[in-house]
Amino acid sequence: MKLAPIVKTFFCLFGAIGGGALGFKDSHVNVGGLDGHWECLGSVDVDPAANRDFARLVGTRATDMDLMDREQYVAYHGHEPPPGWREATPDDIRRAAGFRRPNAVFLSAPCKGFSGLLSQAKSLTAKYQALNRLTLRGVWLTLEAWADDPPELILFENVPRLATRGRALLDQISAMLRAYGYAVAETTHDCGELGGLAQSRKRFLLVARHIAKVPNLLYEPPRRPLRAVGDVLSKMPLPGDLTAGPMHRVPQLSWKTWVRLAFVEAGKDWRSLNRLAVEDGVLRDYLIVPAMHNGGLGVRRWEDSTGVVAGQSLPMNGTFSVADVRFQQRALWRDGQAYGVRRWEDSTGAIAGQQGPGQGSYSVADPRHTGPAKHSNEFRIVRWSGSAMAVTSAHGTGQALADPRPAWDGRHGHLHVAGFEDTSRTVTAGGKGVQGGHLSVADPRPTAQGRLFTKYPVAGWGGSSGTVIAGDDCGAYAVADPRTSMSPDRAAYLTGGHLGVVPWSSSCGAVSAAACHDNGRWSVADPRVCDLVQVAAMPAANDRLVAHILAEDNTWHRPFTTLELAALQSLFDPEDPIEAAAFQLDGTSDQAWRERIGNAVPRASARAIADEMLRTLMLADAGETFQLSAAPVWVRPVAAALMLAQGEEVCHG
Structure with a gap:
């Protein structure tokens, strides 16, 4: 019993x-x-x-x-x-x-x-x-x-x-x-x-x-x-796998952050970047180039099988094209020359009941350019040295001229700038703007004479400021201050592990509520290969994207996904694919998820x-x-x- x-x-x-x-x-x-x-x-x-x-x-x-x-x-x-x-x-x-x-x-x-x-x-x-x-x-x-x-x-x-x-x-x-x-x-x-x-x-x-x-x-x-x-993460699908749900998506970081992570040695943090030689703002000893994906622009044989159909199966990122041996002409394209263009000296095909350009060779390469005589003046521009066409009653044809003379003559002085030593022209009633006459001057005096009215200047630390006036939106009210509020040794920052990358074979630190790639050791040197779509051109520094950069140790230095942080907290069994796929927290915010997981x-x-x-x-x-x-x-x-x-x-x- x-x-x-x-x-x-x-x-x-x-x-x-x-x-x-x-x-x-x-x-x-x-x-x-x-x-x-x-x-x-x-x-x-x-x-x-x-x-x-x-x-x-x-x-x-x-x-x-x-x-x-x-x-x-x-x-x-x-x-x-x-x-x-x-x-x-x-x-x-x-x-x-x-x-x-x-x-x-x-x-x-x-x-x-x-x-x-x-x-x-x-x-x-x-x-x-x-x-x-x-x-x-x-x-x-x-x-x-x-x-x-x-x-x-x-x-x-x-x-x-x-x-x-x-x-x-x-x-x-x-x-x-x-x-x-x-x-x-x-x-x-x-x-x-x-x-x-x-x-x-x-x-x-x-x-x-x-x-x-x-x-x-x-x-x-x-x-x-x-x-x-790696003992925990290797049991899970690769990051970004749609079958694992939205909590397993790779965070979109700026391109410069991806580059920094790639050059942080596994087991270290941002201080590892100090060993890199930088000249003129670029790395001296390294070069990052786009990687060609296996099978990019690949064409499969008709008798072969295809690879895995990914979430974004395009010709540029894999062998997602096929050499199709079948060819069946559509009934409307019997001559096989849809959008066909006939030569000027050739004969055309039979004139059918449907004569659109997309239904056969119903276009011609016409060597003539002027068109019919009655429209020979349409949008025509006459040279300065040539003769005009006949003056007709049509107002929109043949009345254009290639005039070599300046567009603004001296009589009106439109957009004219007078010399500082010259006299100005007559001030007219229409002079309401710089385009209405001689209403601009080439002033050789330095702008310092107008210092009181200079908007938003920044005074040098070793210089003097401008006059303090009643206006609060103008004047020298900013200073280039060389002092910083940070302590010289930056002890708190040095021990924070910022941009730290954890080796695949090591354990990570405690999963905190604020776990993010740039405030601790929240990235991992992942030796697995993940097929991610890459662009041919290098992104801009602040472009946010998911990048796959192979680091010096031939691994992908990437941040933990939210689902991986939950696995490190043992909130579900990563070896059970059903339990892993079913694990989902309330809401849609990664930040809120990570805070609750860390707590x-x-x-x-x-x-x-x-x-x-x-x-x-x-x-x-x-x-x-x-x-x-x-x-x-x-x-x-x-x-x-x-x-x-x-x-x-x-x-x-």
């Missing part, structure tokens, strides 16, 4: 698109012959698009809810909330969970204010301090929602810098959890090592275990070696954590308070935890 599986429930605060929830749902553990798995009760997030993604991917309803209080809302948004807005309450959290109590709660609050990508000065502003306080408010809402029957385990995930920038908030969170009967541990881990990913993603994790309900230990998941980027918890890492939590809960249900394991303990050892609990009971008594 097979025993029914043990089902534990979990709930997500700040659940985003459900990366963590997917990991929990993937978790299956066998303890003492009993199978266990997780059931999701729901999620809460302020982003409606992320909630729609959660519902589609996880299969559980996600609730649109702003967890800020009014003070936080005003500080973050800079204005009062709209009509109908109200602060979330613990009852709202219970309602979002279907009024069921979860065994575990997973929180991943917004981390922008704690991230190292944000400057220290900006993180201290009222806006980001309000965002940071969501961590404290989220934990408080969770504890109050189920204060009478607390969840057994609470996980709080964020960036590692939370332990320093958010120390005060973290101390309050830990104190609050202990007050509700939890043992708390603060740890840092690499999601890539927990989930065996192809990225290194350092994260902070606070684990809280309710001492009375879970007396046994909670151990850390085992660590695995990082994988290579997600890696699915495989969440599963590793969920496995250990599920095993601990199942052992607690079975009364097993001891487990032999070589893995580090995540929270306080059981003996010390019990002592702490007893001490707390004495204090409260």
Whole structure:
């Protein structure tokens, strides 16, 4: 007789698109012959698009809810909330969970204010301090929602810098959890090592275990070696493959960015470009030329098979022409001379009932040019030295002359420019413009004399400015300032990995919400050949396109596609073509997709954590308070935890 599986429930605060929830749902553990798995009760997030993604991917309803209080809302948004807005309450959290109590709660609050990508000065502003306080408010809402029957385990995930920038908030969170009967541990881990990913993603994790309900230990998941980027991407279709959907399209970058990426050595970033020799604005030692595609303008034999029919099958980009042995004359083209032109000295064919130029040889090469006599003056131009044709009553024929004289004579002086030392002509009533007479002058005086009226000049750093006048749209109000606001060492920029290219055999960095080719190592040296349409001429520097440039290492240095970033986050299995083709996020914006993917918890890492939590809960249900394991303990050892609990009971008594 097979025993029914043990089902534990979990709930997500700040659940985003459900990366963590997917990991929990993937978790299956066998303890003492009993199978266990997780059931999701729901999620809460302020982003409606992320909630729609959660519902589609996880299969559980996600609730649109702003967890800020009014003070936080005003500080973050800079204005009062709209009509109908109200602060979330613990009852709202219970309602979002279907009024069921979860065994575990997973929180991943917004981390922008704690991230190292944000400057220290900006993180201290009222806006980001309000965002940071969501961590404290989220934990408080969770504890109050189920204060009478607390969840057994609470996980709080964020960036590692939370332990320093958010120390005060973290101390309050830990104190609050202990007050509700939890043992708390603060740890840092690499999601890539927990989930065996192809990225290194350092994260902070606070684990809280309710001492009375879970007396046994909670151990850390085992660590695995990082994988290579190529291990994941090689399982997917080539970028740009239409079968993989719009999220797998290659970003259109400017031509100059493609060239820069091509010359960045794999494993390095933009500083690799410093080794290139540039003279007169061009590379001295390299030349980029268009590549001829295999089979360009190719013609297939009638008895041969064709190649793969691509999305843009044109004669110029492949063998998409055929030597057709069939020839069937159309009934209207019996003589095979449609649009035929007869020579002047030849005879024509039979005059048929249909005599259009497209239906036979019904045109003639006429050597005569003047045409019939009665129209011999049509649009005719008479030479200055010749005689005119007969003057007829027709006003539109034969009345044109090739006049060698200047078009503007001195009598009227149209568009005339007078010398500075000459006298001007008579000012007439019709002189309303430079075309009406001698109304222009060749002024030899320098323009500096009109300096007060010079529009938009830029003063040199070593020169003096013009007079400061009341007019705000003219004068020397700009300066060529040689100073820059950047520090000389540019330390923050030098360590950002801008335009970095990751080798195919290496792992990438953490997939962030702002992942783009020019703000980190978000390009890869792809050794696979991808047939992309190329133009014969070199594009302009700022032309946006998809280019395929073979770099020095004979690979294509290209940015990750949005779908590849999702695969690196283990949000779907790239080896399953059906699952990969079905993965699609809400909307059509690559920028919004990438932000939500970067905010997600890696699915495989969440599963590793969920496995250990599920095993601990199942052992607690079975009364097993001891487990032999070589893995580090995540929270306080059981003996010390019990002592702490007893001490707390004495204090409260």
